[in-house]
Amino acid sequence: MHKVMPEQEKELTLSEEAKAAAAEDSLIEMPVREPGQEAGPEPGPDTSQETAGQPPVSRAEFDQLKAERDQLLDRLARLQAEFENARKRAERDRLADREIATGNVVEQFLPVLDHFELALNSSGTAEQLRSGVELIVKQMHDVLRQLQVTAVPALGAEFDPHQHEALGSVERLDLPDQHVAEEIRRGYRLRERLLRPALVRVVSNPKQTSE
Numbered sequence: 001m002h003k004v005m006p007e008q009e010k011e012l013t014l015s016e017e018a019k020a021a022a023a024e025d026s027l028i029e030m031p032v033r034e035p036g037q038e039a040g041p042e043p044g045p046d047t048s049q050e051t052a053g054q055p056p057v058s059r060a061e062f063d064q065l066k067a068e069r070d071q072l073l074d075r076l077a078r079l080q081a082e083f084e085n086a087r088k089r090a091e092r093d094r095l096a097d098r099e100i101a102t103g104n105v106v107e108q109f110l111p112v113l114d115h116f117e118l119a120l121n122s123s124g125t126a127e128q129l130r131s132g133v134e135l136i137v138k139q140m141h142d143v144l145r146q147l148q149v150t151a152v153p154a155l156g157a158e159f160d161p162h163q164h165e166a167l168g169s170v171e172r173l174d175l176p177d178q179h180v181a182e183e184i185r186r187g188y189r190l191r192e193r194l195l196r197p198a199l200v201r202v203v204s205n206p207k208q209t210s211e
Contacts, residue, residue, distance in 0.1 A: 108143045112136060144188070152187035154180050154198040163187060165197040169204040177205035 057065075119132045144150075152163050159166065159178050170181040180200045187198030 105147065108146065109140075112140050112143060115139065147190070149188050149190050149195070152189055152194070152198045154183040154187065154200050156180060159200070159202045163194065163197055164200050164202075166202050167199055168201050170201045172203045172205060173207055175203045175205065177203055177208040179203045 115132070115136045119129060119136065122129060122132065124132075154164060156175075157164075157180050158176075159180055164180060164187070167184055172181055175181055179202070180198075181203045182201040183198060184201065185199035188195045
């Protein structure tokens, strides 16, 4: 009769314990099902990211989208070029209009300049020279009137800080207080726009101020 050595018995005992542990691990890893629940297929790898993505674009669709993009970029470049050309054209027109307006004004003053030069070259008497200058001044006023430029009322008018610039005051008893006593430099308006104020001296009437 064959006898089992003690070492062999120890090996068999260890082998049986290992098998029991493996069986216990397999029971732990198996999913627990409720009573009556059928066994379903074991879960496979997670493919949710693949199915959630958009379907791949075909080559024809890609080419069509690329062509549409190129058309939009080309249209944008054309619009930018047209805008820049329009801006430059408007600037040229504005400068041209300014030159035309300036030329029209200068053209009306050229005869006045001619008369001034004739007066300087004249060999007449002082009285004749004065008469000639007076005619030139009258001609200058006519030109300004054609340009709708008028003088600001000053002498004897009530002082208006919007039209007059006070250089000082003059004590006068024969004129109303805060009225223009002297006009040192004439002021002018272009229609309703003030080109320059009249430089004046203002009346200071002590009789009225004391009252």
